[in-house]
Amino acid sequence: MKLEVPTLASLQAEGKKASVVFWVGCAGSFDDRAKKITKAFVKILNHTQTSFAVLGTEEACTGDPAKRAGNEFLFQMQALQNISTLDQYGVTKIVTTCPHCFNTLKNEYPELGGHYTVMHHTQFLKSLIKEGSLKVEGGMYKGKRITFHDPCYLGRANKIFEAPRTLIEKLDAELVEMKSCKTKGLCCGAGGAQMFKDAEQGDKEINIERTEQALETQPEIIAAACPFCNTMMTDGIKNKKQEDTVKIMDVAELIANAKNL
Amino acid sequence: MIMGYLPNFIFLALLILGGGIFTRNILRLRRNIFLGKEAHRNDRKQQRWKHMIRIAFGQSKMGVKPLAGFLHLVVYIGFVLINIELLEIVFDGLFGTHRIFATVLGPFYNFLIGSFEILALLVLVAVILFWFRRNVVKIKRFWKAEMKGWPKFDADLILYFEVVLMLLFLSMNATDVLLQQKGVEAYVKAGSFPISQFLAPLFEGFEVGTLILLERSFWWAHIIGILIFLNYLYYSKHLHILLAFPNTFYANLEPEGKFEVDAHIKNEVLLMLNPDQASTTAQADPPEKFGSSDVFDLKWTQLMNAYSCTECGRCTEVCPANLTGKKLSPRKIMMDTRDRLEEVGKNINANGGTFNDDEKQLLNNYISPEELWACTSCNACVDACPIAIDPLSIIMDMRQYLVMEQSAAPQELNAMMGNIENNGAPWPFSNQDRLQWSNE
Numbered sequence: 001m002k003l004e005v006p007t008l009a010s011l012q013a014e015g016k017k018a019s020v021v022f023w024v025g026c027a028g029s030f031d032d033r034a035k036k037i038t039k040a041f042v043k044i045l046n047h048t049q050t051s052f053a054v055l056g057t058e059e060a061c062t063g064d065p066a067k068r069a070g071n072e073f074l075f076q077m078q079a080l081q082n083i084s085t086l087d088q089y090g091v092t093k094i095v096t097t098c099p100h101c102f103n104t105l106k107n108e109y110p111e112l113g114g115h116y117t118v119m120h121h122t123q124f125l126k127s128l129i130k131e132g133s134l135k136v137e138g139g140m141y142k143g144k145r146i147t148f149h150d151p152c153y154l155g156r157a158n159k160i161f162e163a164p165r166t167l168i169e170k171l172d173a174e175l176v177e178m179k180s181c182k183t184k185g186l187c188c189g190a191g192g193a194q195m196f197k198d199a200e201q202g203d204k205e206i207n208i209e210r211t212e213q214a215l216e217t218q219p220e221i222i223a224a225a226c227p228f229c230n231t232m233m234t235d236g237i238k239n240k241k242q243e244d245t246v247k248i249m250d251v252a253e254l255i256a257n258a259k260n261l
Numbered sequence: 262m263i264m265g266y267l268p269n270f271i272f273l274a275l276l277i278l279g280g281g282i283f284t285r286n287i288l289r290l291r292r293n294i295f296l297g298k299e300a301h302r303n304d305r306k307q308q309r310w311k312h313m314i315r316i317a318f319g320q321s322k323m324g325v326k327p328l329a330g331f332l333h334l335v336v337y338i339g340f341v342l343i344n345i346e347l348l349e350i351v352f353d354g355l356f357g358t359h360r361i362f363a364t365v366l367g368p369f370y371n372f373l374i375g376s377f378e379i380l381a382l383l384v385l386v387a388v389i390l391f392w393f394r395r396n397v398v399k400i401k402r403f404w405k406a407e408m409k410g411w412p413k414f415d416a417d418l419i420l421y422f423e424v425v426l427m428l429l430f431l432s433m434n435a436t437d438v439l440l441q442q443k444g445v446e447a448y449v450k451a452g453s454f455p456i457s458q459f460l461a462p463l464f465e466g467f468e469v470g471t472l473i474l475l476e477r478s479f480w481w482a483h484i485i486g487i488l489i490f491l492n493y494l495y496y497s498k499h500l501h502i503l504l505a506f507p508n509t510f511y512a513n514l515e516p517e518g519k520f521e522v523d524a525h526i527k528n529e530v531l532l533m534l535n536p537d538q539a540s541t542t543a544q545a546d547p548p549e550k551f552g553s554s555d556v557f558d559l560k561w562t563q564l565m566n567a568y569s570c571t572e573c574g575r576c577t578e579v580c581p582a583n584l585t586g587k588k589l590s591p592r593k594i595m596m597d598t599r600d601r602l603e604e605v606g607k608n609i610n611a612n613g614g615t616f617n618d619d620e621k622q623l624l625n626n627y628i629s630p631e632e633l634w635a636c637t638s639c640n641a642c643v644d645a646c647p648i649a650i651d652p653l654s655i656i657m658d659m660r661q662y663l664v665m666e667q668s669a670a671p672q673e674l675n676a677m678m679g680n681i682e683n684n685g686a687p688w689p690f691s692n693q694d695r696l697q698w699s700n701e
Binding site: 069111157186201 | 516530533584586589670681686693696
């Protein structure tokens with residue numbers, strides 16, 4: 001199936017507007033694993049005939065990793081450029097599959113003049129179900145044991161715990177919780193720019209610790225809602241040599257698969 | 262009145278001395294805290310009151326660990342209520358009376374003293390269980406690297422203090438009961454003693470004179486003990502009993518994921534992005550220093566956080582870096598900040614009110630870059646703190662100093678930031694390829 005991915009620039013050339021901008025994020029654009037999440041989400045957007053657009057080559061890093069690494073200057077350069085791009089198109093609503101982009105756009109851009117309604121894709125999908133344009137039934141995930149790993153910047157940082165869980169429950173799956181979940185969720189080890197560097201000296205990698213917690217629930221699928229968590233947990237599962245029995249899937253992928261999109 | 266007014270004067274002198282040293286220390290504490298920068302936390306007063314009432318007064322975050330939360334509640338309620346008795350002790354001490362409230366309150370007085378005794382026993386039991394958890398069960402968070410030496414001793418000392426104070430209170434009542442029974446003058450028949458009546462047999466064999474001496478000794482030791490404990494607070498982690506309140510009032514009320522955006526820099530960034538505006542935009546005064554390398558660079562709320570920390574270690578216990586053996590411990594970040602601030606405060610005391618450069622700072626002398634770079638900014642420490650301390654903000658401010666003032670980021674992070682600067686993504690991919698996924 002050919003994906004329909006309009007850009008804001010192309011829509012503007014046709015004199016059209018999109019009701020929501022899909023902020024793809026750097027991982028979603030360039031990382032091979034994350035690209036699959038991006039495509040799964042677009043498939044759902046296409047399926048539900050949602051009016052959306054991406055920025056394409058006009059999108060740039062939100063500045064989150066720079067800010068968390070301590071480079072406030074670079075963060076603000078990125079933010080002010082992105083705000084200028086978004087405002088030029090009159091963007092008011094943004095949805096993103098990355099909790100880091102989500103948090104930065106939602107919480108930190110307003111201080112620099114960028115005011116948008118920002119949604120994480122799990123919230124957006126939930127709203128599509130609520131308004132009736134997306135119907136989700138169990139299908140291939142019915143009865144499967146799925147544990148959900150809370151991304152720090154979605155859960156603890158922004159208190160969004162229910163949206164991803166509601167989606168998993170819509171799949172008629174058996175949602176099992178890890179011992180540390182929701183506000184107590186353990187980080188995957190990628191936040192705060194750790195994704196881009198080796199860990200400091202210690203006796204264990206954080207993603208291994210979290211993977212062990214996830215495996216304690218004996219899941220068939222570990223559901224994630226962040227491309228970075230996805231990478232870290234995938235590495236963790238490979239380290240535990242469980243990649244054939246336990247899959248790491250984004251919630252959007254679960255829904256797209258359940259609907260055979 | 263046989264000895265005249267001497268005891269009254271001694272009491273007054275002790276009260277003034279104890280209160281005076283305490284006041285001096287609190288003023289120093291205040292001065293040290295306000296060495297920090299403006300924090301802009303005077304907004305949303307109503308929300309702040311609610312936050313304080315819920316988290317400090319209502320201890321809403323303590324219940325996460327039900328047993329510790331319950332024991333803490335017992336000690337907290339005991340501490341607050343038994344201090345009503347302190348009021349009577351102060352009046353009695355000043356006016357040379359004995360159980361002055363008894364005549365005023367009548368039967369209610371019996372209820373009051375009875376309740377205090379039961380609370381005292383509960384506090385005693387709770388404190389002993391606390392000691393047990395620390396020293397016999399050896400709960401892991403109490404035995405981390407940063408707890409060696411003084412922090413460990415401090416924690417035990419507080420428990421010993423509380424045991425001694427409660428025992429003195431009960432012994433004072435036990436001897437009082439006997440004197441009341443013997444109808445000794447000045448020992449008014451008042452109060453009910455559900456707990457100390459069981460201690461009374463210990464003192465039964467003594468004559469009236471010895472009993473009076475014992476009762477007076479317990480009474481004086483109790484009040485002197487309280488004054489000493491009051492003044493011990495400043496030198497101890499126990500300051501949280503006072504500072505938990507302002508600390509939660511002035512806490513960060515924003516979502517945990519929202520890190521502070523430095524408005525000073527915005528003007529500079531704008532000038533850089535649009536050099537043409539340089540002439541039209543009002544010249545912004547650039548900050549003298551980016552980020553924090555010492556306590557002076559932190560905000561006063563962060564410094565108050567440091568004094569408020571009671572080293573319970575709930576932050577460190579949930580820190581992913583610490584859990585996996587890295588050097589970072591959010592509790593140590595707070596303890597280091599407090600210790601450095603105390604060092605600066607002592608320097609100021611010794612130099613007649615001004616700080617003489619000691620060629621030390623919080624960074625490197627206390628907190629190493631290795632600790633700072635181990636943080637994943639996951640906010641678990643912030644969420645775990647029962648009194649809304651924010652170790653993460655200090656870590657981030659210090660990272661900002663390392664990067665913006667010293668260009669001292671780990672090499673891989675420099676590469677990541679270079680990529681963002683050059684091609685708008687943390688990886689070396691061309692921005693022109695951003696939409697390639699849609700054709701794959």
